[in-house]
Amino acid sequence: MKKSVAVIGAGLAGLRCALLLKEAGIDVHVYEREHHVGGRMKTEKVDGFLLDYGFHVMQTAYPTSQRTFDFEKLGAQAFEPGAIIVQKKKKKAKFWRMADPFRRPIQGALSGMNRFASPLDLLRVARLRFAVTKGKTDQVFEGGNKDALSYLKQQGFSQSIIQRFFHPLFSGIFLEDDLRTNERMFRFVFRMMSKGNMVLPRGGIVAAPNQLAQRLGEDRIHLNSDVSIIDDITLDINGQTKSFDAIVRAFNANQINEKRHVWTLHFDAEHSPLKSRHVLLNGDVKINDGLIAHLAVPSDVQPEYAPVGRSLVTITVVGGRADSLGLTEAPEIEEAVRKEAKVWFPNTSLNWRLLAIQHIEHALPEVGSERPLLATPQVQDFECGDHMLHGSVEGALLSAEAVANAVVVHLQV
Numbered sequence: 526m527k528k529s530v531a532v533i534g535a536g537l538a539g540l541r542c543a544l545l546l547k548e549a550g551i552d553v554h555v556y557e558r559e560h561h562v563g564g565r566m567k568t569e570k571v572d573g574f575l576l577d578y579g580f581h582v583m584q585t586a587y588p589t590s591q592r593t594f595d596f597e598k599l600g601a602q603a604f605e606p607g608a609i610i611v612q613k614k615k616k617k618a619k620f621w622r623m624a625d626p627f628r629r630p631i632q633g634a635l636s637g638m639n640r641f642a643s644p645l646d647l648l649r650v651a652r653l654r655f656a657v658t659k660g661k662t663d664q665v666f667e668g669g670n671k672d673a674l675s676y677l678k679q680q681g682f683s684q685s686i687i688q689r690f691f692h693p694l695f696s697g698i699f700l701e702d703d704l705r706t707n708e709r710m711f712r713f714v715f716r717m718m719s720k721g722n723m724v725l726p727r728g729g730i731v732a733a734p735n736q737l738a739q740r741l742g743e744d745r746i747h748l749n750s751d752v753s754i755i756d757d758i759t760l761d762i763n764g765q766t767k768s769f770d771a772i773v774r775a776f777n778a779n780q781i782n783e784k785r786h787v788w789t790l791h792f793d794a795e796h797s798p799l800k801s802r803h804v805l806l807n808g809d810v811k812i813n814d815g816l817i818a819h820l821a822v823p824s825d826v827q828p829e830y831a832p833v834g835r836s837l838v839t840i841t842v843v844g845g846r847a848d849s850l851g852l853t854e855a856p857e858i859e860e861a862v863r864k865e866a867k868v869w870f871p872n873t874s875l876n877w878r879l880l881a882i883q884h885i886e887h888a889l890p891e892v893g894s895e896r897p898l899l900a901t902p903q904v905q906d907f908e909c910g911d912h913m914l915h916g917s918v919e920g921a922l923l924s925a926e927a928v929a930n931a932v933v934v935h936l937q938v
């Protein structure tokens with residue numbers, strides 16, 4: 526008889542783990558308390574716009590994503606490598622393009638020269654890129670275990686390039702305002718951005734977990750299931766007791782304690798404010814009372830994100846940054862965002878219509894320098910999810926794979 530396994534949680538980790546167990550010949554069932562799969566990777570439809578839960582992208586270079594997703598079937602479209610940086614000069618906005626700070630860092634940083642990067646900074650960017658892209662991915666998890674800011678300072682980067690480039694980019698990725706994230710995570714993300722593309726699937730970010738759910742089969746996923754664990758093999762599901770050969774917990778029971786939070790504002794715009802498919806980084810975010818970390822126009826990359834003739838503008842405000850400026854309520858965040866965007870786009874931003882303002886609390890697990898960040902997760906009690914490794918699609922998938930392997934060994938299938 527087939528062994529049976531229950532997976533609690535239909536986020537990316539739960540779905541990936543369940544798929545691997547199914548492929549191993551196990552009778553697997555996923556229980557999810559929400560009415561949808563995908564967990565934090567979700568998309569809402571508002572007035573014909575696709576609004577992801579936060580600014581959410583997939584990285585084509587993530588090794589586990591490559592073996593998990595069919596990017597072609599997802600219709601994935603890429604942002605331009607590099608970024609546009611905006612900075613206020615005498616109350617006016619100045620924009621310039623970092624050609625490609627990741628794959629062509631020297632040319633990329635050259636475009637920032639005389640503005641915020643010294644020739645020595647350029648050499649250091651080149652050296653950093655060489656160091657993080659050589660060898661195997663696991664190597665970036667070796668060596669120092671400090672926070673990202675100390676690491677950048679140790680590498681000799683100037684205050685200017687840290688504040689104007691590294692800070693807006695990485696605070697918007699790590700969803701924290703101090704660059705306190707473990708330097709190993711910084712090296713990992715820098716490597717991935719250097720090697721691959723940042724893409725959006727057709728149909729919103731939820732298309733990624735939906736692809737896994739489809740492969741798993743609807744009959745194996747039980748939505749609206751409020752589950753509590755009785756013991757290692759028994760669950761209470763909506764008041765009914767059910768036993769399995771093993772139970773996998775694919776959720777973070779301590780999520781409520783995770784401090785990283787983010788405000789995401791989605792606007793309906795008549796035209797895209799950007800001339801290219803780049804992400805716009807706010808070079809003033811750590812200076813001059815800046816608030817916005819970055820701005821993107823998902824509909825420039827994936828037209829399905831907006832109705833024909835409209836553009837979707839998505840703005841990210843890191844929660845810790847808003848807190849430090851004393852902004853804690855949606856109306857004041859919107860007002861401050863509009864004020865900042867008005868300097869950048871004085872003629873058009875006034876007409877932007879707010880579609881949604883999302884305050885995403887407990888967004889990512891803390892991955893600081895308080896404990897060594899490893900390349901692979903350590904399996905404990907068949908628990909998986911990004912909190913078991915690091916807060917990213919890759920962290921969630923890797924931890925799911927490790928737990929699926931451990932369950933297969935445990936059940937001797």
Ligand SMILES: Cc1cc2nc3c(=O)[nH]c(=O)nc-3n(C[C@H](O)[C@H](O)[C@H](O)COP(=O)(O)OP(=O)(O)OC[C@H]3O[C@@H](n4cnc5c(N)ncnc54)[C@H](O)[C@@H]3O)c2cc1C
Nearest residue numbers: 534536537538558564565579582776888910911917918921
């Ligand atoms: C705003 C934001 C932006 C992000 N951007 C990126 C990005 O650009 N790139 C990137 O790589 N990563 C990004 N991430 C991180 C990425 O989304 C997560 O790492 C990943 O989705 C985590 O998946 P998970 O399965 O571990 O957890 P979750 O998605 O949290 O899934 C856990 C699931 O378990 C369910 N559950 C919990 N308790 C129970 C219970 N008792 N019974 C039944 N079900 C239960 C929950 O409802 C949920 O569906 C972002 C995250 C956020 C929040």
